[in-house]
Amino acid sequence: MKAFLPRLRVAFRIAVRELRGGLRGFYIFLACIALGTGAIAAVNSVSTAITDAIASQGRELLAGDARFELNNREATPEERRFLNDLGTIAVSTVLRSMARLPDGSDQSLVEVKAVDQLYPLYGTFAADPPQSLPDAFAKKDGAFGALAAPLLLERLGLAAGDELLVGKARFHISGIIANEPDAISDGMGFAPRLLTSLDGLKASGLVETGSLVEHAYKVRLHEPQLSPADLREKAQATLPNAGWSIRTSDRAAPALSENIARFSQFLTLVGLTALIVGGVGVANAVRAFLDSKRVVIATLKCLGAPASVVVLVYFIQIAIIAAVGIAGGIVVGIVAPIVAAQYLGQVLPIPVAPALYPGALVLATLFGMLVTLAFSILPLGHVREIPATALFREQGLEAGGWPSRTYILAAAFLFVALAALAISVSDDRWIATLFLVSIAVGFVVLRFVALLIAMAARRVPRPASAALRLAIGNIYRPGALTPSVVLSLGLGLTLLVALALVDGNLRRELTSSLPERAPNFFFVDIQKTELDGFRRLLIARSPAGRVEEVPMLRGRILAFNGTDVTKMEVPPAGRWVLRGDRGITYSEALPGNAQVTAGKWWPAGYTGEPLVSFSAEEAAQLGLKIGDKVTVNVLGRSITARIANFRKVDWESLSINFVMIFSPNTFAGAPHTWLATLTLPDATSAEEAAILRAVTRSYPTITSVRVKDALDVVERLVGQLATAIRAAAGIALVTSVLVLSGALAAGNRARTHDAVILKTLGATRGLLIRAFTYEYLLLGATTAAFALAGGGAAAWYVTARIMNLPSSFLPTVALTTLALSLLITVGVGLAGTWRILGQKAAPVLREL
Incomplete structure (x- = not known):
């Protein structure tokens, strides 16, 4: 250590000078x-x-300290006593139904939410025009008051003061919902909100035995210091068979938080890919920098400076230079939340206050420093190994070998x-x-492709064109740009192709394939007494259609094997099965x-x-096997069943499917409703609208879901996510272009020598330009071919194996990738070469 510190001080002084x-x-x-660091810092911040x-x-x-949710049933007197002992209770009920115009000319799926007079216990509800909830819900001329989401009024062409029908009740629109504090904790809805009173919902007749209804009991605790763990333990110990879903304010919107974390992880990995691709540029820059310092390095060694x-x-x-670059990325990470806060308010119903997030910034710093050191250490090792005489004698650091x-x-x-760390x-x-292994394999494969x-x-075979001969020779000669071009562009283009193909296949599935295979309608909350008449109505309105119906209950998984x-x-992939209640059914036959x-x-x-x-x-995903026991709470009863078999489910068909199907004796005598689908191939929008009107008019308490409308919502969401993914992939591609530019710059000295010698031997500038253009065209085309193969394979794995969707190659993506690769390679290549072609011969020849 004593010998090292003086050397460090000397090295630091020389480095700074x-x-x-x-x-x-x-x-x-x-x-x-x-x-790279900016992308990681921004995403995580x-x-x-x-x-x-x-x-x-x-x-x-959450509009409360805690939320106790029961599906398909209200709390029992015993459960209400327990909740009342905890604190003040506000009750709300949520279900989906059909809202229709009084004349029956139009209808829309709505998410009805009924609240009591204590709503909300926390937060502020706002209506436009401003009014209290009792005033908004007041009954006028036999119609209950309601507040509607703007989208509902837009769909039905209504305005404040107009009336609509829901179930068996009339409602008048007293205003629109301006701010609903607990909307985000209720989860993503596929239908616009209609807010009304519990009395209005009761009058609608929608809540019947077995109906798909969520009853939420939100609590303002008498003992706010009661921890979430203690609260859950107390509820479980007091009422172990209640089967309610308990959520506390520390996890008000778990689904949203998990989705954000998962999407952030994906974008972080994409940003890390950009950083690793940039690491190639770091290695090239370090090698070129050390090559330019060969005389200084030789001089230092000749003067007795130790290699260390x-x-x-x-x-x-x-x-020091890496710290400057990382600092630039950190600035991006600091600014990103400030900029994002201006737009997040339009998407999320919560104010996002910009602040400094040290954890995200430290993570980006660690990634940036590790990438810099990892890609710099080998070029630095060459400096130590090469003697001063070799540095004077050789043109650069191309002595070869490993450090x-x-x-x-x-x-x-x-x-x-x-x-x-990743x-x-x-x-x-x-x-x-898997992501990191893919990148490592990509590096190895790209190196092999270059070879x-x-x-x-x-x-x-030797071509007749002199320019083409020069271009082909430049591809395999010593010190050729082939490895640098293939490596720098290959990863960025491969990532871009993979994301474009996943996005394209997903959109095609949502817009064409799924609608062709999926039913036209789902019908929910069909009472047993309505089933025969409902079936006859569908057959009469659509003789060519196929109607399927199954019994349906709701249950929440409580335990596996006790x-x-x-x-x-x-594992994350299986958590959705355990989150909240699941639809379940029974069947005698497969x-x-x-x-x-x-x-x-x-x-x-x-x-x-x-x-x-x-x-x-x-x-x-859940680690289950045949013979395991599953305990499910259904309508307040805990039922344990043994797993008799596993079955393959085609979720992508959007037909009637369930995670769990029970033997019929399990629910003998249990009250439930029915779920039905109508599949009508080649039905027009007008035919679907006519069926929807007929069902809604005849059976107002049955909820009709048009599959195309649900897919439109999903497609819009996918489009928003795809924009962010493309932006991240764009960063990786920009990094690839920078790396390519750096690779060309690193080889400029050798290229200058070649160009000067060729010009001395009689080559014209036009011949050299054609030769370089041919070279870059060939390299760009071969790199694009690899990107299409590698990106296609990655997209197939993600689409077919992870998403379980049909995957196909899209020609548009291929042509776009080829054009982009050629444009980048030729454009950047010629831009870097143009100055070389104007280099005077004498100064260069004197150095040879």
Whole structure:
């Protein structure tokens, strides 16, 4: 240590003095690091801003300290006594139904929410025009008051003061909903909101036994210091069979928080890809910088400077320059929440206060520094190994070979640390690991592709065109740009192709394939007494249609093999099954759209212990096996059934499917409603509207869901997500272009020598331009071909294996990728080469 400190001081003084000449040659280095760290810092800062806003405003978002939710039934007197002992209770009821005009000319799916006079316990509800809820809900001329979302009025062409029908009751619109504090905690709705009183909902006749209704009991605790864990434990100990879903203000909107975290993780990985691609640019910049300092390095060694001091000098310089680039990215991370806050208010019903998020900034700094060091260490190792005589004799650092084992091990350690950091901060570590492995494989494959391109160029028959001969020769000659171009553009284009194909396949599935396979309508809350008449109506209105109906109940999974699911570690992919209530059914025979993959279906007339058939994919995600016990709470009763079989479920068909199908004896005598679908191939919008009007007029309490409307909502959401994904992929592509520019700049000296010699031997500028253009065209085309193959394979895996959707190659993406690759390669290549062609011969020839 005593010997090291003086060397460090000397190295630091030399490094700082050399940097006084400016950062020339490091602008691309700085841009690559700043882009990657900026993307990571911005994504995580904005994500943290949203999650912190949700956490800090949990009471307002939940409209209570805690929320106890029961599906399809109201709380029993015993349960109400327990809730009343906890604190003040506000009751709300949510269900979906059809709102229709009084003359029956039009209708729309609505999400009806009925609240009591204590709503909201926290937060502020606002209406336009301003009015209190009792005034807004007041009954006038036999019509109950209601407040509507602007979208509902737009769909039905209504305004404040107009009337509409819901179920068996009339409602007059007293205004629009300007601010509903707990809307986000109620979850994403596929229909516009209609807010009314509990009396109005009761008059509608929509709440019947077995109806799909959510009863929420929101509590302002007498003991606010009661922790969420203690509250859940108290509820479980007092009423273990209540089967309610308990949510506390610290997790007011868990689905939104998890989706934000998952999307943030994805964008962080994309940003890390941009940073790693930028690492290639860092390596090129470091190599070019050290090559330009070959005389200085040789001089230092000849004057007696130890090799360790020489390496330390340039290590310090690289660290200082990297710190400047990282600082630029951190500034982006600081500014991002401030900018995002201006737009998030239009999307999220919560104010996002911009602040400084040290965790996100530290994470981006660590990623930036690790990438810089990992990609710089090997070029620095060459400086130590090459003697001064070689530096004077050689043109540069192209002596070849690997540095000493110490530097190789250091680089390997840094790459492992980089991967470990990325995996440790990810919510889904399997996806993060797969992502990083894909990048590593991509680097190896791209290097192999570059070798194949060089080998193919060497074996191509000699063309007659001199320019083409020069271009082909440049592809495989020593020091060729082939590896740099293929590596720099390959990863960025591959990522862009993969995301474009996933987006294209998903959109095509939503707009064409799914609507063709899916039913036209879902009908919910069909009472048993209505089933026969409802079926006859559909057959009469659509003789060519296919009607299917199944019994439907709602149940929430409480335990597997006696273990409370809230205490289990569940992989992210399977958590949705355990979140809230699930639709369940019973059937004596195996449904026609499913097939058993393990176990056996129960025989007809089975009367033994309760059995259940579980979806095979979800069972694998939850770690279940044949014979395991599943405890489900249905209508306040806890029922335990044994898994008899697994079955493959075609969720993508959007037909009637359930995670769990029970043996009929499980729910003998239990009250329930029915779910039905109508499939009418080639039905026009007018025909669908006529069916919808007929069902709504004859059965006002039945909820009709037009599948196309639901898919339109999903498509809009996918479009918004795709915009963010394209922006992230664009950063990776921009980084690739910067790396390509850096690679060309790093090879400028060798290119200058070649051009001068060729011009001395009689080559014209036009010939050289054609040769360089042909070279860049060939490299761009081959890189695009790899990007299409690699990106296509990645998109197929994501679409077919993860999303379980049909995947196909899209020609438009191929043509766009080819054009973009050629434009970038030729454009950047010629822009960097143009100055070379104007270089005077004499100064260059004197250096040879």
